[in-house]
Amino acid sequence: MAEPDGPDESEPPSPVSPDRDPLLDVLRTKPARSGRTGQRPFGSLGDQIEVEKYDEQLAAKVADLKELFKGTISRDVLDKTRVFPSPAREFRHRAGPLAVRRPCAERQSEGISLELSMWDPVAKEHSLIHPTEVPIFSRPISVAMEVLRTLPIRVDPELGEGGDEQEWTCLDLADASKPTAWGRVIGHGLRSAQFHSTLSNELMVCLAYHDARLQNLKRGQPLPEEDDAAFENSTQGKRWMAAARELRSFLLQAMEAAGVQGAKVDVVGRWKRRRLAVERDFVQEAFKLEDGRTLVYKQPEGQFSNPNLPCEVNCLNWLCLQAKEARKDASASRGRRAGSQLLELHCGGGNNTVALAPYFESVQAVEINRTLAQAAEDNLKSNSITNTTIKRAASDKIDASITAGCDVILVDPPRAGLDAGTRQSVTQFDQILYISCNPLALKGDINHLGEGFEVVALAIFDMFPYTTHAECAVRIRRRRKAQVPRSPGRRKPLLFLLLVIGAVVMFLRRGGRLRCLAA
Numbered sequence: 156m157a158e159p160d161g162p163d164e165s166e167p168p169s170p171v172s173p174d175r176d177p178l179l180d181v182l183r184t185k186p187a188r189s190g191r192t193g194q195r196p197f198g199s200l201g202d203q204i205e206v207e208k209y210d211e212q213l214a215a216k217v218a219d220l221k222e223l224f225k226g227t228i229s230r231d232v233l234d235k236t237r238v239f240p241s242p243a244r245e246f247r248h249r250a251g252p253l254a255v256r257r258p259c260a261e262r263q264s265e266g267i268s269l270e271l272s273m274w275d276p277v278a279k280e281h282s283l284i285h286p287t288e289v290p291i292f293s294r295p296i297s298v299a300m301e302v303l304r305t306l307p308i309r310v311d312p313e314l315g316e317g318g319d320e321q322e323w324t325c326l327d328l329a330d331a332s333k334p335t336a337w338g339r340v341i342g343h344g345l346r347s348a349q350f351h352s353t354l355s356n357e358l359m360v361c362l363a364y365h366d367a368r369l370q371n372l373k374r375g376q377p378l379p380e381e382d383d384a385a386f387e388n389s390t391q392g393k394r395w396m397a398a399a400r401e402l403r404s405f406l407l408q409a410m411e412a413a414g415v416q417g418a419k420v421d422v423v424g425r426w427k428r429r430r431l432a433v434e435r436d437f438v439q440e441a442f443k444l445e446d447g448r449t450l451v452y453k454q455p456e457g458q459f460s461n462p463n464l465p466c467e468v469n470c471l472n473w474l475c476l477q478a479k480e481a482r483k484d485a486s487a488s489r490g491r492r493a494g495s496q497l498l499e500l501h502c503g504g505g506n507n508t509v510a511l512a513p514y515f516e517s518v519q520a521v522e523i524n525r526t527l528a529q530a531a532e533d534n535l536k537s538n539s540i541t542n543t544t545i546k547r548a549a550s551d552k553i554d555a556s557i558t559a560g561c562d563v564i565l566v567d568p569p570r571a572g573l574d575a576g577t578r579q580s581v582t583q584f585d586q587i588l589y590i591s592c593n594p595l596a597l598k599g600d601i602n603h604l605g606e607g608f609e610v611v612a613l614a615i616f617d618m619f620p621y622t623t624h625a626e627c628a629v630r631i632r633r634r635r636k637a638q639v640p641r642s643p644g645r646r647k648p649l650l651f652l653l654l655v656i657g658a659v660v661m662f663l664r665r666g667g668r669l670r671c672l673a674a
Protein backbone atom coordinates (compact mmCIF):
# COMPACT_ATOMS: atom_id res chain seq x y z
CA MET A 156 0.00 0.00 0.00
CA ALA A 157 2.80 2.52 0.61
CA GLU A 158 4.85 4.45 -1.89
CA PRO A 159 8.58 3.99 -1.37
CA ASP A 160 9.63 6.13 1.57
CA GLY A 161 6.43 8.07 1.06
CA PRO A 162 3.54 8.70 3.37
CA ASP A 163 2.33 5.80 5.45
CA GLU A 164 -0.62 4.29 3.63
CA SER A 165 -1.67 2.05 6.43
CA GLU A 166 -3.42 4.79 8.33
CA PRO A 167 -6.99 4.15 9.39
CA PRO A 168 -9.44 5.53 6.87
CA SER A 169 -12.35 7.62 8.08
CA PRO A 170 -14.91 5.54 9.87
CA VAL A 171 -18.30 5.61 8.24
CA SER A 172 -21.60 3.95 8.77
CA PRO A 173 -22.65 2.01 5.68
CA ASP A 174 -25.97 3.74 5.23
CA ARG A 175 -24.30 7.14 5.23
CA ASP A 176 -21.45 6.49 2.89
CA PRO A 177 -21.56 3.21 0.98
CA LEU A 178 -18.44 2.28 -0.94
CA LEU A 179 -20.03 2.65 -4.31
CA ASP A 180 -21.07 6.22 -3.64
CA VAL A 181 -17.58 7.02 -2.52
CA LEU A 182 -15.98 5.35 -5.51
CA ARG A 183 -18.38 6.74 -8.05
CA THR A 184 -19.11 10.22 -6.87
CA LYS A 185 -16.18 11.48 -4.84
CA PRO A 186 -13.38 13.10 -6.76
CA ALA A 187 -9.99 11.43 -6.54
CA ARG A 188 -8.36 12.89 -3.48
CA SER A 189 -5.00 11.18 -3.54
CA GLY A 190 -3.57 11.32 -7.02
CA ARG A 191 -5.18 8.84 -9.37
CA THR A 192 -6.28 6.36 -6.72
CA GLY A 193 -9.88 7.51 -6.60
CA GLN A 194 -9.97 6.52 -2.93
CA ARG A 195 -11.58 8.25 -0.07
CA PRO A 196 -8.93 10.11 1.90
CA PHE A 197 -7.66 8.57 5.07
CA GLY A 198 -9.01 10.34 8.05
CA SER A 199 -9.55 10.61 11.71
CA LEU A 200 -11.16 8.36 14.24
CA GLY A 201 -14.39 9.93 15.22
CA ASP A 202 -17.02 8.72 17.61
CA GLN A 203 -18.82 6.70 14.94
CA ILE A 204 -17.34 3.30 15.65
CA GLU A 205 -20.15 0.97 16.53
CA VAL A 206 -18.61 -2.35 17.51
CA GLU A 207 -22.01 -4.00 17.84
CA LYS A 208 -22.73 -3.19 14.18
CA TYR A 209 -19.54 -4.76 12.87
CA ASP A 210 -21.20 -7.75 11.12
CA GLU A 211 -23.86 -5.57 9.56
CA GLN A 212 -21.29 -3.09 8.25
CA LEU A 213 -19.09 -5.83 6.83
CA ALA A 214 -22.06 -7.40 5.02
CA ALA A 215 -22.83 -4.02 3.42
CA LYS A 216 -19.21 -3.57 2.40
CA VAL A 217 -19.04 -7.03 0.83
CA ALA A 218 -22.28 -6.43 -1.07
CA ASP A 219 -20.88 -3.15 -2.40
CA LEU A 220 -17.65 -4.81 -3.47
CA LYS A 221 -19.47 -7.60 -5.30
CA GLU A 222 -21.55 -4.98 -7.05
CA LEU A 223 -18.37 -3.16 -8.05
CA PHE A 224 -16.82 -6.30 -9.56
CA LYS A 225 -19.93 -7.31 -11.54
CA GLY A 226 -18.99 -7.53 -15.19
CA THR A 227 -15.29 -7.88 -14.34
CA ILE A 228 -15.50 -11.10 -12.35
CA SER A 229 -17.92 -13.90 -13.30
CA ARG A 230 -21.11 -14.46 -11.33
CA ASP A 231 -19.93 -17.91 -10.35
CA VAL A 232 -16.67 -16.61 -8.81
CA LEU A 233 -18.45 -13.70 -7.08
CA ASP A 234 -20.88 -16.17 -5.51
CA LYS A 235 -17.94 -18.15 -4.13
CA THR A 236 -16.08 -15.11 -2.71
CA ARG A 237 -14.23 -15.96 0.49
CA VAL A 238 -14.81 -13.25 3.09
CA PHE A 239 -12.41 -12.99 6.02
CA PRO A 240 -13.75 -10.77 8.81
CA SER A 241 -11.53 -8.88 11.21
CA PRO A 242 -11.84 -9.03 14.98
CA ALA A 243 -14.34 -6.30 15.84
CA ARG A 244 -11.97 -4.56 18.28
CA GLU A 245 -8.26 -4.24 19.07
CA PHE A 246 -7.25 -5.23 15.54
CA ARG A 247 -4.99 -2.33 14.58
CA HIS A 248 -1.29 -2.78 15.16
CA ARG A 249 -0.25 0.50 13.58
CA ALA A 250 -1.25 4.03 14.55
CA GLY A 251 0.01 7.38 13.42
CA PRO A 252 1.80 9.57 12.85
CA LEU A 253 -0.47 11.34 15.30
CA ALA A 254 0.15 15.03 15.88
CA VAL A 255 1.13 16.01 19.42
CA ARG A 256 -0.86 18.87 20.97
CA ARG A 257 -0.55 20.69 24.23
CA PRO A 258 -3.81 20.36 26.17
CA CYS A 259 -6.01 23.26 27.10
CA ALA A 260 -5.76 24.60 30.66
CA GLU A 261 -8.79 22.61 31.79
CA ARG A 262 -7.31 19.32 30.58
CA GLN A 263 -3.96 20.21 32.12
CA SER A 264 -5.68 20.63 35.45
CA GLU A 265 -7.06 17.10 35.00
CA GLY A 266 -3.50 15.80 34.71
CA ILE A 267 -3.33 15.52 30.92
CA SER A 268 0.06 16.69 29.66
CA LEU A 269 -0.24 15.97 25.95
CA GLU A 270 -2.95 15.08 23.48
CA LEU A 271 -2.66 13.00 20.34
CA SER A 272 -4.67 14.12 17.38
CA MET A 273 -5.27 13.22 13.80
CA TRP A 274 -6.18 15.34 10.82
CA ASP A 275 -9.79 14.74 9.85
CA PRO A 276 -10.15 15.44 6.14
CA VAL A 277 -13.94 15.42 6.38
CA ALA A 278 -14.25 17.82 9.33
CA LYS A 279 -11.10 19.63 8.15
CA GLU A 280 -9.63 19.85 11.63
CA HIS A 281 -7.52 17.87 14.04
CA SER A 282 -9.55 15.54 16.17
CA LEU A 283 -8.26 14.25 19.47
CA ILE A 284 -7.80 10.53 19.90
CA HIS A 285 -9.08 8.80 22.97
CA PRO A 286 -8.11 5.17 22.55
CA THR A 287 -10.63 3.98 25.11
CA GLU A 288 -13.45 5.53 23.09
CA VAL A 289 -12.12 4.19 19.79
CA PRO A 290 -11.50 0.54 20.65
CA ILE A 291 -9.74 -0.45 17.46
CA PHE A 292 -6.10 -0.32 18.60
CA SER A 293 -4.18 -3.30 19.92
CA ARG A 294 -3.84 -3.42 23.70
CA PRO A 295 -0.17 -2.34 23.73
CA ILE A 296 -0.99 0.66 21.54
CA SER A 297 -4.02 1.83 23.49
CA VAL A 298 -2.22 1.43 26.82
CA ALA A 299 0.75 3.42 25.47
CA MET A 300 -1.45 6.18 24.04
CA GLU A 301 -3.35 6.51 27.26
CA VAL A 302 -0.26 6.61 29.45
CA LEU A 303 1.58 9.07 27.19
CA ARG A 304 -1.21 11.57 27.76
CA THR A 305 -0.69 11.54 31.50
CA LEU A 306 3.10 11.23 31.80
CA PRO A 307 4.88 14.47 32.73
CA ILE A 308 5.98 15.28 29.19
CA ARG A 309 6.21 18.98 28.52
CA VAL A 310 5.45 19.77 24.90
CA ASP A 311 6.36 23.09 23.27
CA PRO A 312 3.98 25.98 24.10
CA GLU A 313 3.38 26.69 20.40
CA LEU A 314 1.57 23.35 20.16
CA GLY A 315 -1.13 24.60 22.51
CA GLU A 316 -4.67 25.70 21.84
CA GLY A 317 -4.86 29.18 20.29
CA GLY A 318 -3.87 31.80 22.86
CA ASP A 319 -2.98 29.18 25.46
CA GLU A 320 0.45 30.42 26.36
CA GLN A 321 0.02 29.68 30.02
CA GLU A 322 3.07 28.14 31.66
CA TRP A 323 2.76 24.97 33.63
CA THR A 324 5.11 22.58 35.30
CA CYS A 325 5.21 18.86 34.74
CA LEU A 326 5.98 17.25 38.02
CA ASP A 327 8.08 14.19 38.46
CA LEU A 328 5.92 11.11 38.98
CA ALA A 329 8.18 9.88 41.77
CA ASP A 330 8.49 13.21 43.55
CA ALA A 331 5.54 15.47 42.93
CA SER A 332 7.41 18.50 44.22
CA LYS A 333 10.13 18.42 41.50
CA PRO A 334 9.71 19.32 37.85
CA THR A 335 10.73 16.42 35.66
CA ALA A 336 13.86 16.74 33.53
CA TRP A 337 13.22 13.74 31.30
CA GLY A 338 9.71 14.97 30.43
CA ARG A 339 11.15 18.27 29.20
CA VAL A 340 13.72 16.50 27.04
CA ILE A 341 11.16 14.13 25.52
CA GLY A 342 8.71 16.97 24.91
CA HIS A 343 11.13 19.49 23.42
CA GLY A 344 10.54 19.74 19.67
CA LEU A 345 8.18 16.73 19.74
CA ARG A 346 5.69 16.95 16.89
CA SER A 347 4.18 13.50 16.35
CA ALA A 348 4.06 9.97 17.65
CA GLN A 349 3.68 6.69 15.82
CA PHE A 350 2.92 3.27 17.31
CA HIS A 351 3.64 -0.20 15.99
CA SER A 352 2.79 -3.39 17.88
CA THR A 353 2.81 -7.14 17.29
CA LEU A 354 0.58 -10.08 18.17
CA SER A 355 3.16 -11.06 20.80
CA ASN A 356 2.80 -7.63 22.53
CA GLU A 357 5.95 -5.96 21.28
CA LEU A 358 5.55 -2.22 20.99
CA MET A 359 7.64 0.41 19.25
CA VAL A 360 6.85 4.07 19.92
CA CYS A 361 8.44 6.43 17.44
CA LEU A 362 8.65 10.12 18.35
CA ALA A 363 9.28 12.61 15.54
CA TYR A 364 11.01 15.91 16.35
CA HIS A 365 11.39 19.31 14.81
CA ASP A 366 14.76 21.05 15.23
CA ALA A 367 14.98 24.32 13.31
CA ARG A 368 18.78 24.06 13.18
CA LEU A 369 18.59 20.90 11.10
CA GLN A 370 16.49 22.53 8.41
CA ASN A 371 19.44 24.37 6.88
CA LEU A 372 22.15 21.76 7.42
CA LYS A 373 23.41 19.99 4.34
CA ARG A 374 23.49 16.17 4.27
CA GLY A 375 26.44 14.98 6.35
CA GLN A 376 27.00 18.39 7.97
CA PRO A 377 27.16 18.09 11.82
CA LEU A 378 25.49 20.20 14.49
CA PRO A 379 27.96 22.18 16.67
CA GLU A 380 27.56 19.67 19.51
CA GLU A 381 28.16 16.65 17.27
CA ASP A 382 31.94 16.57 17.85
CA ASP A 383 32.57 13.29 16.10
CA ALA A 384 29.62 13.76 13.74
CA ALA A 385 27.59 11.17 15.66
CA PHE A 386 24.27 12.34 17.00
CA GLU A 387 24.11 9.62 19.66
CA ASN A 388 27.37 10.89 21.18
CA SER A 389 26.33 14.55 21.23
CA THR A 390 25.04 16.15 24.42
CA GLN A 391 21.59 16.38 22.88
CA GLY A 392 21.66 12.74 21.74
CA LYS A 393 22.83 11.46 25.14
CA ARG A 394 20.23 13.49 27.01
CA TRP A 395 17.49 12.22 24.74
CA MET A 396 18.60 8.60 25.14
CA ALA A 397 18.56 8.90 28.94
CA ALA A 398 15.09 10.48 28.82
CA ALA A 399 13.81 7.87 26.36
CA ARG A 400 14.95 5.10 28.72
CA GLU A 401 12.87 6.71 31.48
CA LEU A 402 9.91 6.87 29.15
CA ARG A 403 10.37 3.24 28.18
CA SER A 404 10.36 2.11 31.79
CA PHE A 405 7.10 4.02 32.42
CA LEU A 406 5.56 2.42 29.36
CA LEU A 407 6.65 -1.03 30.51
CA GLN A 408 5.19 -0.44 33.96
CA ALA A 409 1.91 0.65 32.38
CA MET A 410 1.80 -2.52 30.21
CA GLU A 411 2.38 -4.67 33.25
CA ALA A 412 -0.27 -2.84 35.25
CA ALA A 413 -2.74 -3.29 32.38
CA GLY A 414 -2.02 -7.03 32.23
CA VAL A 415 -0.38 -6.98 28.78
CA GLN A 416 1.51 -10.28 28.88
CA GLY A 417 5.22 -10.42 27.94
CA ALA A 418 5.32 -6.80 26.72
CA LYS A 419 8.51 -5.51 25.13
CA VAL A 420 8.86 -1.78 24.46
CA ASP A 421 11.21 0.20 22.24
CA VAL A 422 11.36 3.97 21.88
CA VAL A 423 12.75 5.57 18.72
CA GLY A 424 13.43 9.28 18.17
CA ARG A 425 13.52 10.71 14.69
CA TRP A 426 14.86 14.11 13.58
CA LYS A 427 15.66 15.25 10.08
CA ARG A 428 18.38 12.80 8.92
CA ARG A 429 18.97 11.64 12.48
CA ARG A 430 17.58 8.72 14.39
CA LEU A 431 18.11 7.19 17.82
CA ALA A 432 16.68 4.00 19.26
CA VAL A 433 16.79 2.97 22.90
CA GLU A 434 17.38 -0.62 21.82
CA ARG A 435 15.90 -1.65 18.47
CA ASP A 436 14.29 0.28 15.62
CA PHE A 437 12.07 -2.60 14.55
CA VAL A 438 9.55 -5.03 15.96
CA GLN A 439 9.64 -8.78 15.49
CA GLU A 440 6.29 -10.33 14.54
CA ALA A 441 5.60 -14.05 14.82
CA PHE A 442 2.54 -16.10 13.86
CA LYS A 443 1.48 -19.55 12.83
CA LEU A 444 0.10 -20.46 9.42
CA GLU A 445 -2.43 -23.20 8.66
CA ASP A 446 0.32 -25.28 7.06
CA GLY A 447 1.89 -25.59 10.51
CA ARG A 448 4.83 -23.21 10.05
CA THR A 449 5.54 -20.42 12.53
CA LEU A 450 6.93 -17.42 10.66
CA VAL A 451 8.92 -14.57 12.14
CA TYR A 452 9.09 -11.13 10.57
CA LYS A 453 11.25 -8.14 11.29
CA GLN A 454 9.25 -4.97 10.63
CA PRO A 455 11.41 -1.82 10.50
CA GLU A 456 10.31 1.46 12.01
CA GLY A 457 8.44 3.81 9.69
CA GLN A 458 8.08 1.27 6.85
CA PHE A 459 5.09 -0.46 5.35
CA SER A 460 3.53 -3.38 7.14
CA ASN A 461 -0.07 -4.49 7.16
CA PRO A 462 -1.93 -2.83 10.04
CA ASN A 463 -4.44 -5.60 10.80
CA LEU A 464 -2.45 -8.69 11.71
CA PRO A 465 -5.29 -11.19 12.11
CA CYS A 466 -6.36 -10.23 8.56
CA GLU A 467 -2.79 -10.51 7.34
CA VAL A 468 -2.55 -14.09 8.62
CA ASN A 469 -5.78 -14.97 6.77
CA CYS A 470 -4.40 -13.40 3.64
CA LEU A 471 -1.18 -15.44 3.83
CA ASN A 472 -3.12 -18.68 4.35
CA TRP A 473 -5.33 -17.88 1.37
CA LEU A 474 -2.30 -17.07 -0.78
CA CYS A 475 -0.66 -20.40 0.08
CA LEU A 476 -3.80 -22.26 -1.03
CA GLN A 477 -3.98 -20.25 -4.25
CA ALA A 478 -0.30 -20.83 -4.94
CA LYS A 479 -0.98 -24.58 -4.86
CA GLU A 480 -3.95 -24.14 -7.20
CA ALA A 481 -1.94 -21.97 -9.59
CA ARG A 482 0.78 -24.62 -9.81
CA LYS A 483 -1.74 -27.40 -10.33
CA ASP A 484 -3.46 -25.39 -13.03
CA ALA A 485 -0.21 -24.48 -14.78
CA SER A 486 1.12 -28.02 -14.82
CA ALA A 487 -2.21 -29.42 -16.04
CA SER A 488 -2.07 -27.22 -19.12
CA ARG A 489 1.68 -26.87 -19.75
CA GLY A 490 3.45 -29.86 -18.24
CA ARG A 491 4.85 -31.00 -14.94
CA ARG A 492 7.37 -28.20 -14.28
CA ALA A 493 5.06 -25.37 -15.24
CA GLY A 494 4.09 -23.04 -12.41
CA SER A 495 7.12 -23.86 -10.31
CA GLN A 496 8.82 -20.46 -10.45
CA LEU A 497 7.31 -17.35 -8.92
CA LEU A 498 8.03 -13.72 -9.71
CA GLU A 499 6.84 -11.46 -6.88
CA LEU A 500 6.67 -7.72 -7.40
CA HIS A 501 6.22 -5.21 -4.53
CA CYS A 502 7.53 -7.75 -2.01
CA GLY A 503 8.07 -5.16 0.76
CA GLY A 504 9.66 -6.75 3.83
CA GLY A 505 8.93 -10.21 2.42
CA ASN A 506 5.64 -11.03 4.19
CA ASN A 507 4.19 -12.89 1.24
CA THR A 508 7.60 -14.06 0.04
CA VAL A 509 8.42 -15.99 3.20
CA ALA A 510 4.95 -17.55 3.30
CA LEU A 511 4.91 -18.58 -0.37
CA ALA A 512 8.51 -19.63 -0.99
CA PRO A 513 8.05 -23.30 0.03
CA TYR A 514 5.23 -23.62 -2.52
CA PHE A 515 7.62 -22.95 -5.44
CA GLU A 516 10.96 -24.28 -6.63
CA SER A 517 12.33 -20.77 -6.86
CA VAL A 518 11.16 -17.21 -6.21
CA GLN A 519 12.42 -13.90 -7.59
CA ALA A 520 11.15 -11.05 -5.41
CA VAL A 521 11.37 -7.37 -6.32
CA GLU A 522 11.09 -4.31 -4.03
CA ILE A 523 11.98 -0.69 -4.69
CA ASN A 524 12.49 0.47 -1.09
CA ARG A 525 16.03 -0.14 0.23
CA THR A 526 15.06 -0.61 3.90
CA LEU A 527 12.26 -3.03 3.04
CA ALA A 528 14.44 -4.98 0.59
CA GLN A 529 16.99 -5.40 3.41
CA ALA A 530 14.24 -6.45 5.84
CA ALA A 531 13.09 -9.02 3.25
CA GLU A 532 16.64 -10.43 3.09
CA ASP A 533 16.72 -10.65 6.91
CA ASN A 534 13.31 -12.31 6.98
CA LEU A 535 14.36 -14.94 4.45
CA LYS A 536 17.32 -15.82 6.66
CA SER A 537 15.39 -15.95 9.92
CA ASN A 538 12.83 -18.26 8.31
CA SER A 539 15.46 -20.48 6.64
CA ILE A 540 14.22 -19.73 3.12
CA THR A 541 16.95 -20.53 0.61
CA ASN A 542 15.18 -20.66 -2.77
CA THR A 543 14.49 -16.91 -3.06
CA THR A 544 16.41 -13.96 -4.46
CA ILE A 545 15.49 -10.38 -3.54
CA LYS A 546 16.16 -7.73 -6.16
CA ARG A 547 15.96 -4.05 -5.33
CA ALA A 548 14.34 -2.46 -8.38
CA ALA A 549 11.26 -0.72 -9.70
CA SER A 550 8.70 -3.25 -10.88
CA ASP A 551 8.62 -1.82 -14.41
CA LYS A 552 12.41 -1.80 -14.74
CA ILE A 553 13.30 -5.44 -14.18
CA ASP A 554 15.19 -7.21 -16.90
CA ALA A 555 14.63 -10.59 -18.51
CA SER A 556 17.33 -12.28 -16.43
CA ILE A 557 15.03 -11.96 -13.41
CA THR A 558 11.79 -12.93 -15.06
CA ALA A 559 13.25 -15.79 -17.15
CA GLY A 560 11.51 -19.07 -16.33
CA CYS A 561 8.88 -17.50 -14.05
CA ASP A 562 5.33 -18.32 -15.07
CA VAL A 563 3.42 -17.36 -11.94
CA ILE A 564 3.41 -13.73 -10.81
CA LEU A 565 2.29 -12.13 -7.55
CA VAL A 566 1.69 -8.38 -7.39
CA ASP A 567 0.81 -6.36 -4.28
CA PRO A 568 1.06 -2.78 -5.54
CA PRO A 569 0.55 0.52 -3.72
CA ARG A 570 -2.95 1.97 -3.63
CA ALA A 571 -2.74 3.43 -7.12
CA GLY A 572 -2.53 -0.07 -8.64
CA LEU A 573 -0.12 -1.17 -11.35
CA ASP A 574 1.87 1.37 -13.36
CA ALA A 575 1.64 1.14 -17.15
CA GLY A 576 4.91 -0.80 -17.59
CA THR A 577 4.05 -3.37 -14.93
CA ARG A 578 0.52 -3.77 -16.29
CA GLN A 579 2.08 -4.72 -19.60
CA SER A 580 4.58 -7.20 -18.16
CA VAL A 581 1.89 -8.96 -16.13
CA THR A 582 0.19 -10.03 -19.36
CA GLN A 583 3.14 -12.36 -20.09
CA PHE A 584 2.16 -14.66 -17.22
CA ASP A 585 -0.35 -17.48 -17.28
CA GLN A 586 -1.10 -17.36 -13.56
CA ILE A 587 -1.48 -14.07 -11.69
CA LEU A 588 -2.02 -13.52 -7.97
CA TYR A 589 -3.03 -9.95 -7.21
CA ILE A 590 -3.48 -8.38 -3.74
CA SER A 591 -4.95 -4.91 -3.56
CA CYS A 592 -6.04 -2.41 -0.95
CA ASN A 593 -7.88 -0.45 -3.63
CA PRO A 594 -10.74 -2.37 -5.27
CA LEU A 595 -11.17 0.34 -7.87
CA ALA A 596 -7.55 0.07 -9.04
CA LEU A 597 -7.84 -3.73 -8.97
CA LYS A 598 -10.91 -3.63 -11.18
CA GLY A 599 -9.14 -1.33 -13.65
CA ASP A 600 -6.11 -3.60 -13.80
CA ILE A 601 -8.21 -6.75 -14.32
CA ASN A 602 -10.17 -5.06 -17.09
CA HIS A 603 -6.92 -4.01 -18.68
CA LEU A 604 -5.81 -7.64 -18.94
CA GLY A 605 -8.70 -8.17 -21.34
CA GLU A 606 -10.63 -11.23 -22.43
CA GLY A 607 -7.60 -13.47 -22.61
CA PHE A 608 -7.68 -13.76 -18.79
CA GLU A 609 -10.28 -14.79 -16.21
CA VAL A 610 -10.54 -14.34 -12.44
CA VAL A 611 -10.93 -17.76 -10.87
CA ALA A 612 -10.93 -16.84 -7.17
CA LEU A 613 -11.73 -13.75 -5.12
CA ALA A 614 -11.15 -13.11 -1.42
CA ILE A 615 -12.05 -10.09 0.69
CA PHE A 616 -10.08 -9.39 3.86
CA ASP A 617 -11.62 -6.78 6.13
CA MET A 618 -8.34 -5.04 6.85
CA PHE A 619 -10.02 -1.70 7.74
CA PRO A 620 -13.20 -2.37 9.74
CA TYR A 621 -15.77 0.43 10.13
CA THR A 622 -14.57 2.08 6.94
CA THR A 623 -15.41 1.67 3.29
CA HIS A 624 -11.99 0.13 2.64
CA ALA A 625 -11.03 -3.52 2.28
CA GLU A 626 -8.18 -5.63 1.01
CA CYS A 627 -9.09 -7.83 -1.97
CA ALA A 628 -7.11 -10.63 -3.55
CA VAL A 629 -7.71 -12.50 -6.78
CA ARG A 630 -6.24 -15.40 -8.71
CA ILE A 631 -6.34 -14.79 -12.42
CA ARG A 632 -5.39 -17.23 -15.17
CA ARG A 633 -4.91 -17.03 -18.89
CA ARG A 634 -7.85 -18.58 -20.67
CA ARG A 635 -7.09 -21.60 -22.76
CA LYS A 636 -7.32 -20.78 -26.49
CA ALA A 637 -10.67 -22.51 -27.01
CA GLN A 638 -12.18 -20.53 -24.09
CA VAL A 639 -11.36 -17.04 -25.34
CA PRO A 640 -14.66 -15.49 -26.33
CA ARG A 641 -14.44 -14.10 -29.84
CA SER A 642 -15.43 -10.50 -30.02
CA PRO A 643 -17.28 -9.30 -33.16
CA GLY A 644 -14.22 -7.17 -33.93
CA ARG A 645 -12.03 -10.27 -33.99
CA ARG A 646 -14.42 -12.18 -36.25
CA LYS A 647 -14.28 -9.59 -39.02
CA PRO A 648 -10.76 -10.32 -40.36
CA LEU A 649 -11.52 -14.05 -40.29
CA LEU A 650 -14.70 -13.52 -42.30
CA PHE A 651 -12.82 -11.38 -44.78
CA LEU A 652 -10.11 -14.02 -45.18
CA LEU A 653 -12.71 -16.73 -45.82
CA LEU A 654 -14.37 -14.54 -48.49
CA VAL A 655 -11.03 -13.93 -50.21
CA ILE A 656 -10.18 -17.65 -50.18
CA GLY A 657 -13.66 -18.44 -51.56
CA ALA A 658 -13.24 -15.88 -54.35
CA VAL A 659 -9.81 -17.24 -55.30
CA VAL A 660 -11.09 -20.83 -55.38
CA MET A 661 -14.06 -19.78 -57.55
CA PHE A 662 -11.75 -17.84 -59.85
CA LEU A 663 -9.37 -20.77 -60.23
CA ARG A 664 -12.18 -23.20 -60.87
CA ARG A 665 -13.73 -20.93 -63.49
CA GLY A 666 -10.29 -20.35 -65.09
CA GLY A 667 -9.80 -24.13 -65.26
CA ARG A 668 -13.20 -24.61 -66.87
CA LEU A 669 -12.38 -21.95 -69.51
CA ARG A 670 -9.07 -23.65 -70.27
CA CYS A 671 -10.96 -26.96 -70.69
CA LEU A 672 -13.42 -25.32 -73.11
CA ALA A 673 -10.57 -23.74 -75.10
CA ALA A 674 -8.90 -27.16 -75.38
Ligand SMILES: C[S@@+](CC[C@H](N)C(=O)[O-])C[C@H]1O[C@@H](n2cnc3c(N)ncnc32)[C@H](O)[C@@H]1O
Pocket residue numbers: 156157158159160459460461500501502503504505506507521522523524527548549550551567568569570
Ligand atom coordinates in the same frame (compact mmCIF):
# COMPACT_ATOMS: atom_id res chain seq x y z
C1 LIG B 1 1.15 -2.70 -0.52
S1 LIG B 1 2.84 -2.71 -0.18
C2 LIG B 1 3.07 -4.45 -0.17
C3 LIG B 1 4.29 -4.90 0.54
C4 LIG B 1 4.39 -6.39 0.80
N1 LIG B 1 3.91 -7.19 -0.26
C5 LIG B 1 3.73 -6.75 2.11
O1 LIG B 1 2.71 -7.43 2.11
O2 LIG B 1 4.23 -6.35 3.15
C6 LIG B 1 3.49 -2.17 -1.71
C7 LIG B 1 4.98 -2.27 -1.82
O3 LIG B 1 5.34 -1.90 -3.14
C8 LIG B 1 6.56 -1.19 -3.09
N2 LIG B 1 6.63 -0.42 -4.34
C9 LIG B 1 6.03 0.75 -4.65
N3 LIG B 1 6.30 1.11 -5.90
C10 LIG B 1 7.10 0.15 -6.42
C11 LIG B 1 7.71 -0.04 -7.68
N4 LIG B 1 7.56 0.83 -8.67
N5 LIG B 1 8.45 -1.14 -7.87
C12 LIG B 1 8.61 -2.07 -6.88
N6 LIG B 1 8.05 -1.94 -5.65
C13 LIG B 1 7.30 -0.85 -5.43
C14 LIG B 1 6.45 -0.37 -1.83
O4 LIG B 1 7.71 0.03 -1.36
C15 LIG B 1 5.75 -1.36 -0.90
O5 LIG B 1 6.69 -2.12 -0.19
